Amino acid sequence: MTKMTKQELNVQANIKTKNRKKLEVKALVDSRCTHTGINEQLVKDKKIPTKPIDFSFEVFNADGTKNREVTKVASLEIKIDRHTE
Numbered sequence: 001m002t003k004m005t006k007q008e009l010n011v012q013a014n015i016k017t018k019n020r021k022k023l024e025v026k027a028l029v030d031s032r033c034t035h036t037g038i039n040e041q042l043v044k045d046k047k048i049p050t051k052p053i054d055f056s057f058e059v060f061n062a063d064g065t066k067n068r069e070v071t072k073v074a075s076l077e078i079k080i081d082r083h084t085e
Contacts, residue, residue, distance in 0.1 A: 016077040017048050027080065030062050036085075038074060050074045 013027035023046055037059060043050060050072040059067040078085050 011080055014079045016079075017046075018075045019049055021046065021048070027078070029080075032062060035059065035070075036078070037070075038076070043074060048074050048076075 009029040011027050013025055015023050052072045056069045056071045058069055061067050
């Protein structure tokens with residue numbers, strides 16, 4: 001029998017967009033995640049600039065279920081406490 005442990009953490013994060021907009025958001029840290037994502041509705045509501053990409057790729061949730069295909073990206077600086085990416 002396989003037992004799955006919870007491998008995620010919700011934290012407060014600050015993001016800075018390409019057009020210098022600063023936002024404080026709640027972020028989900030998932031230790032099994034292979035990509036960084038952002039909620040599409042947040043992008044629309046906060047008018048975060050995006051650009052289309054020449055390819056698409058599938059994204060899966062932490063529980064293994066399929067989410068969506070990614071077709072555009074947003075350039076962001078993410079800061080959690082003193083760590084910045």
